[in-house]
Every structure is written in C-alpha cells, then in structure tokens.
Amino acid sequence: MDIDCVVFTYRSEAAEGAAFWKLLDDALTERKWKCTREDETQRHYERIYHKTGEQLFHSAEQLRISFNPETKFVVVAWVQADSLDPVEQFSENDEAGFADRVVWPRFDTLVADETGTAENE
Numbered sequence: 001m002d003i004d005c006v007v008f009t010y011r012s013e014a015a016e017g018a019a020f021w022k023l024l025d026d027a028l029t030e031r032k033w034k035c036t037r038e039d040e041t042q043r044h045y046e047r048i049y050h051k052t053g054e055q056l057f058h059s060a061e062q063l064r065i066s067f068n069p070e071t072k073f074v075v076v077a078w079v080q081a082d083s084l085d086p087v088e089q090f091s092e093n094d095e096a097g098f099a100d101r102v103v104w105p106r107f108d109t110l111v112a113d114e115t116g117t118a119e120n121e
Helices: 017-030 096-120
Strands: 003-011 034-038 042-049 058-068 073-083
Touching: 003 096, 017 034, 017 042, 017 058, 058 096, 073 096
Parallel strands: none
Antiparallel strands: 003 073, 034 042, 042 058, 058 073
C-alpha cells in the first residue's frame, strides 16, 4: 500500500485564534471531516471513506493543525492511507504506524520549534 502525506507551515492572516478555528472548522465539517481533538492551539481531524464498487481500497485520512495566535504561525500535517479492510478510525489503518514514526514526529517538531521561537521573542 502507499501512503500520501504532506507537512507544511505558513502564516495566517486571521485576525484572532477564534476566527481562524471557526473558518477552518466550518470548511472541514462541510467536507465531512470529524474533529477528534480540540484545544487552544491544535485540532486533529479524521475522514474515513469505505470503498464502494468503484474503489479498490478503503481510505483513512488524518489532518493535524497547530495555530499560534501570537505569531499566526500554522503547522499542517495530512496523511491519507489506503486499506484493504474497513476501518472506523485512522489509527486502525495498516499505515498508521508510518504516520506515527515519520509524519507526526515531524509535525510535533515544527510545533515545538515554533513554540520555542515564540517564547524567545
């Protein structure tokens, strides 16, 4: 199986944290993403697609977003993994271990780096 993933950063133009999260939550909810973790600086979302007659595989996606309201620095990590068996959560997917070893640590490092930068300014 293959796994698609991306990790990137950017600066938001959102006026405040609440506005950033509302815009994001509204857009993702409309696209069938479910929030699985929510706090002041991070949100995690998942989206599961079960295969139909047209698809060969089930699909599990997880999206993690961190937002620093002081610096407006955003870290985004997204993983999409195919699966032969249906899953109800991303963590049940065969490729979740890859994300745990490679993608999420990179996300966590970028978030920690930004936190350290914000504290030293």
